[in-house]
Structure formats: structure tokens, C-alpha cells
Amino acid sequence: MGAKVITVTSGKGGVGKTTTTANLGVSLARLNKRVVVIDADIGLRNLDVVMGLENRIVYDLVDVVEGRSKLRQAMIKHKQFPDLYLIPAAQTRDKTAVSPSDMVTICNKLREEFDFVLIDSPAGIERGFRNAIAPADEVLIVTNPEVSAVRDADRIIGLIEAENKGPARLILNRVKMEMIKRGEMLSAEDVTDILAISIIGIVPEDENVIPASNSGVPVTLNENSRAGVAFRNIARRLNGEKVDFMSLDNSGGIFQRLTRLFAGGQGNE
Amino acid sequence: MTGFFDRMLGRGKEPTASKAKERLQFVLVHDRINLPPERLKEMKEEILAVISKYVAVASDEVDIALEQRDRNQNRLIAEIPFSKSIDKKDDTHPSRHTATSKLMLDENDDLLLDDDDDIMETRRNMAATDNAVDGDLGDFDDD
Numbered sequence: 001m002g003a004k005v006i007t008v009t010s011g012k013g014g015v016g017k018t019t020t021t022a023n024l025g026v027s028l029a030r031l032n033k034r035v036v037v038i039d040a041d042i043g044l045r046n047l048d049v050v051m052g053l054e055n056r057i058v059y060d061l062v063d064v065v066e067g068r069s070k071l072r073q074a075m076i077k078h079k080q081f082p083d084l085y086l087i088p089a090a091q092t093r094d095k096t097a098v099s100p101s102d103m104v105t106i107c108n109k110l111r112e113e114f115d116f117v118l119i120d121s122p123a124g125i126e127r128g129f130r131n132a133i134a135p136a137d138e139v140l141i142v143t144n145p146e147v148s149a150v151r152d153a154d155r156i157i158g159l160i161e162a163e164n165k166g167p168a169r170l171i172l173n174r175v176k177m178e179m180i181k182r183g184e185m186l187s188a189e190d191v192t193d194i195l196a197i198s199i200i201g202i203v204p205e206d207e208n209v210i211p212a213s214n215s216g217v218p219v220t221l222n223e224n225s226r227a228g229v230a231f232r233n234i235a236r237r238l239n240g241e242k243v244d245f246m247s248l249d250n251s252g253g254i255f256q257r258l259t260r261l262f263a264g265g266q267g268n269e
Numbered sequence: 270m271t272g273f274f275d276r277m278l279g280r281g282k283e284p285t286a287s288k289a290k291e292r293l294q295f296v297l298v299h300d301r302i303n304l305p306p307e308r309l310k311e312m313k314e315e316i317l318a319v320i321s322k323y324v325a326v327a328s329d330e331v332d333i334a335l336e337q338r339d340r341n342q343n344r345l346i347a348e349i350p351f352s353k354s355i356d357k358k359d360d361t362h363p364s365r366h367t368a369t370s371k372l373m374l375d376e377n378d379d380l381l382l383d384d385d386d387d388i389m390e391t392r393r394n395m396a397a398t399d400n401a402v403d404g405d406l407g408d409f410d411d412d
Contacts, residue, residue, distance in 0.1 A: 151296065161340070190289075190290045194293050
């Protein structure tokens with residue numbers, strides 16, 4: 001059985017693509033899946049530090065593309081999960097060092113030996129984004145409940161449909177339930193209404209995320225983190241399980257019911 | 270939704286989330302068809318200008334709007350009622366006037382044989398009018 005190639009993208013920068021890719025990679029590895037995560041953000045390498053693997057890099061994606069290293073040599077094994085690998089981006093080159101067909105070739109080689117290949121896309125809609133979605137079997141769009149992030153997500157959804165890579169699924173990141181209750185933040189329902197796509201995860205704002213990145217240990221390994229639970233749930237959904245959306249409201253009120261209702265309506269839960 | 274209850278209960282601030290939703294829905298309709306609001310306005314004005322060349326439009330009641338059912342189903346819905354004084358206005362409309370003139374000229378062919386000066390005069394004036402509107406009728410005068 002070949003791997004599923006999943007690209008994580010967003011349009012806007014800073015919404016949590018790299019955090020999401022790292023956490024989904026680790027969460028899928030925890031489910032005993034064989035996983036490769038690829039940093040496709042050439043020139044702005046980051047997935048390595050978020051995953052705590054920055055000191056182990058010898059070769060990178062561009063070295064593989066240009067024949068200086070074998071694919072295996074550029075794959076960095078995770079400290080904790082032996083079936084989780086990172087292929088880092090080059091730090092000193094730009095997006096034009098890699099082409100969409102290079103990405104397809106590399107992913108096709110990985111498909112034989114792995115269950116999931118996750119690609120962390122750069123922000124924007126140019127070459128780096130095209131590289132990242134070229135080999136994708138499925139696209140996940142990360143956004144925040146803010147007008148700028150939602151608008152950019154909409155643009156990306158249109159581009160993904162135009163490339164016949166749709167329908168993409170949405171991850172709504174950095175959700176603050178308290179603000180939604182006060183009517184000061186778009187809810188998951190608002191955002192899926194606006195974007196007209198189905199949602200695969202709702203990740204609450206969580207102060208554990210930044211300390212996790214600080215120490216290079218993805219937050220999903222922190223059992224007390226609510227964001228960590230949300231990422232684990234998304235990984236299980238990617239793995240074909242049915243998982244209820246977690247309640248973001250500690251009082252278990254109307255939001256939970258609405259979310260469940262909505263998830264049922266979308267037919268992906 | 271919460272914001273709505275807040276407003277009903279007279280507490281809290283303006284619910285900015287619903288404002289964000291409205292603004293996004295508006296701007297995304299335009300983004301998706303790559304037609305900014307100002308260009309759409311120009312297009313509406315041009316459509317109305319064309320229609321007004323042929324019929325009188327009740328401009329106060331015109332409603333032209335973009336409608337989006339889902340991401341890829343966009344349409345322009347236009348309701349353009351004609352002015353209530355349409356009959357009166359139509360009689361004086363140049364294209365209608367031309368049609369009427371032609372009809373009269375055809376009828377006058379028989380009268381022309383009577384060599385009636387008054388009718389000839391009338392006919393010449395009409396032909397002149399028609400020349401202004403439609404050059405093809407110019408030869409008619411020489412029959």
C-alpha cells in the first residue's frame with residue numbers, strides 16, 4: 001500500500017502550518033504509522049527546529065534534487081519515533097532550486113515505504129506553494145479565525161480546485177472560545193460557512209504551544225495540552241477514524257452541540 | 270449568535286464577529302470572480318445605459334446583484350423594471366418612429382401615383398427623416 005501525500009498550506013504566513021505539520025507528523029507516528037515530513041519552504045527552513053532535529057542536518061531537499069545526496073541520506077530520523085523522518089529544506093537557496101516535478105519524483109519514491117508523507121508548504125501562492133501541492137493526494141488548509149487569514153485561505157482553496165487537488169479540508173487553528181462567546185471571534189461554523197469547505201480540525205489557542213516549539217518537542221507530546229489533543233484527533237481522522245470534535249467549551253454548552261451538528265452535516269466525521 | 274443575544278440583552282459591545290463574517294462574505298464573492306465592487310458598479314451602469322437606449326427603465330427600482338450559491342456557482346441577478354410611462358415614451362422613441370415612417374411610406378406608394386403635391390411633400394420630408402436614421406432608404410425618393 002502506497003503512502004498518502006498530504007500537503008499543509010495556508011496562503012497567509014504565521015497561521016501555524018509548521019506547527020501543524022510537526023504535530024500531525026508526530027501524532028501519526030504515535031499511531032504506529034511510518035511517516036516522512038518534508039519542509040518545502042526553501043530558504044526559510046523551520047520544520048527542523050520545531051521538531052528538535054536542527055542539529056542533525058547534513059543534507060537537505062535541494063541536495064537530493066541536485067544529486068549531491070541520496071534521498072535516504074537527507075532523511076533525518078526522529079529521536080523518539082524510529083518510523084518518523086524529516087527531509088529539511090535548504091536554508092541558503094530559493095524556491096526555484098526545486099520544481100513541482102522534482103517533488104512528485106521524491107514523493108513517489110517515498111510512497112513505497114511509508115504510510116504518510118506530510119509536506120509543509122511555504123506561505124504565498126507562488127513557486128514554493130506549487131512545489132508543495134504538486135505531489136499532494138490531499139490538501140489541508142490551516143487558517144485562523146481572522147479576516148486576513150480567512151480571505152487568504154479562500155484564495156488558496158480556489159487555486160487548489162483549479163489544480164484539481166480539491167476538495168481541501170480545513171484546520172482552524174488558534175481558536176479562542178471565550179472570544180467566540182463574546183461575539184468577538186469568528187466561530188468554526190462561521191468560517192466553514194464563509195469558505196464552503198469541510199473541516200477536519202479545530203485547534204484551541206494554547207499557551208503550551210510556544211514552550212513546546214522553544215524546546216523542539218511538538219505540543220502533541222504534552223498530554224495536558226488541549227491543542228495537543230486536537231492535533232491527535234486530526235491525525236486519527238486522517239487515518240480514517242471517526243473522532244468527535246472535542247468540546248472547546250468547558251461548560252459543554254451550545255458550541256459543542258453546534259459543532260457536532262455541523263460535523264455531521266459535513267459528512268466527514 | 271452569542272453576539273446577537275448580547276445585543277438583545279443590551280449587554281456587551283458591537284459583535285465584531287458577525288461584522289467580520291458579513292465583510293468576508295461580501296469581499297470573497299468579488300474575489301472569487303475577480304471583479305472588485307467598483308468594477309461591478311461600472312458594469313451595472315453600462316448595462317443600464319444599454320437597456321435605456323431601447324426602453325425607459327424605472328431606475329429607482331433597479332436591482333442588479335451578484336449571487337453565489339457555492340464557490341463555483343456565481344451569477345448576476347438583475348431585476349430591471351421598465352418605467353410606468355413606457356407607452357408614452359415609446360411613441361417618441363426614434364427606432365419606433367422609423368418603423369412607423371416606413372409603414373406610412375409603403376401606404377403612400379399608391380397615393381404617389383396620384384401626383385398629389387401635398388402628399389409628395391410629406392413623403393419627401395419623411396424620406397429625409399429616414400435618411401437620417403437609416404441610409405438604405407435614401408434611393409426611395411427616386412422611384
